[in-house]
Amino acid sequence: MEVFECRGCGTALTAPLSRVAFPLYAGLQYGNGVAMPVLMASGTYGVDEDPDGRARSIVIAPGDAHGTDLVQRRELGACCGIDGRYGPNVTCAGCGGKVATRIDDCSLWQATWLVPAAVRPVPAGPARPVEDWATVTDRRRAAGLSEADGRRSIRWDVEAAVTLAHLVFAAGDAPLAPAAGPLAQAFRPLLGQLPPPATLPSAPARRAVLAGPGRPLSDPLPDIAVVPRHPRTGESWPTPPGVAVAPLAAEFWTSLAFRDQRELAPATGGLPPGVERDDPLPPHSRYAPYLDRWVFRSVLNRLNGVAGTADDCWW
């Protein structure tokens, strides 16, 4: 683990943190006017690196910032909070140097972005062990595709857009055929929001299936495997040669893979002994599936090697 300290005076600026994979959608807007959750889990940090491995930015959960002050100033143009357009707004409590930017405006992830040139990591105890695949895809880690009260899951929306971009990229010019069941139920409504594919009618569909711990691939091998992505390392579950990979955040992969194996509560009263009923009911969203176009296009551009921003991705 590491603590980030001020380069100017050595003041500790964060709690001990473990590095995790940098979220691909960290800097992207979600919808319009949406109150957003915290991007990073407490106790973790992510680093956006340039092609040479240098840190462009370091992101942490706001609650993990210690020994800092927020600059009180007018933030003209922001909406419900601070959008960071005026640069760093968090100072070191020791020397007053600007060390980070706190962002909490609507439709932007709640986060504190450390200024790489103003901080440095120092060791703070042994790294937490990397959990194995069986642990990160444990059914108890499954995350619903909507919140428990039926509200939209923002995290699912953006993670689904990431995976959909991988699916579309892997399918190339061919139609995409997600396997019937949870995969098709989750992704067909999103595919339906894309522009009509420029596909030759005769091109055979590319078959995509769920694969991972407890879900081995079987013959015939599919064209594309939707596999879990490790929350710590960002690595995808390994697949055999010839099978394209579409990674999905492990907690959502687990939700799709084991949806039919939810633990049911035994019924009491009124029903015959031994009968189980589907209680609690599977969570259903109160909203239509939402494709986050910014995330989708941003990831698809990156997979295609297209430089640029997601600003022009509205269609």
Ligand SMILES: [Zn+2]
């Ligand atoms: Zn300082």
